[in-house]
Amino acid sequence: MFGNIGDMMKQAQKMQAKMAEVQEKLTTLEVEGTSGGGLVNILADGQGTIKEVKIDPSLLDPKEGEVLEDLLVAALHDTQKKANEKSAEEMQKVTGGLKLPGGMKLPF
Numbered sequence: 001m002f003g004n005i006g007d008m009m010k011q012a013q014k015m016q017a018k019m020a021e022v023q024e025k026l027t028t029l030e031v032e033g034t035s036g037g038g039l040v041n042i043l044a045d046g047q048g049t050i051k052e053v054k055i056d057p058s059l060l061d062p063k064e065g066e067v068l069e070d071l072l073v074a075a076l077h078d079t080q081k082k083a084n085e086k087s088a089e090e091m092q093k094v095t096g097g098l099k100l101p102g103g104m105k106l107p108f
Contacts, residue, residue: 018094023047031086033079040068040075046090048083050076 026046033042039059043052053075059068 015094019091022090022094026087026090029086029090031079031082033075033077033082035074035078036067036071040071042072042075042079044079044083046083046086048080048087050079 027049029046030051031044031046033044034040036056036059039056041052041054042050043054044050053072055068055072058064059071
């Protein structure tokens with residue numbers, strides 16, 4: 001009986017190590033979110049940390065301030081969505097498709 005618990009602990013440790021590797025990998029992956037047909041581009045890593053923002057000069061007109069604000073929000077949402085998808089995809093590789101309960105994250 002204790003052998004099974006020991007095996008489970010070893011498996012959990014292996015999964016935790018793999019999860020740490022995935023987290024490290026996510027910092028090197030890049031995702032790009034866009035809005036306004038490419039007028040605003042945001043580059044982030046696989047964890048969603050923003051690395052770069054590019055704004056088409058046509059949006060720098062003071063009259064376009066509100067449009068620029070809206071496009072920045074849309075591009076940020078697009079970037080976050082893509083980063084979350086990439087993160088989930090990488091995590092699924094480690095968990096073998098095992099879905100974790102809501103709010104539960106690895107490593108523990």
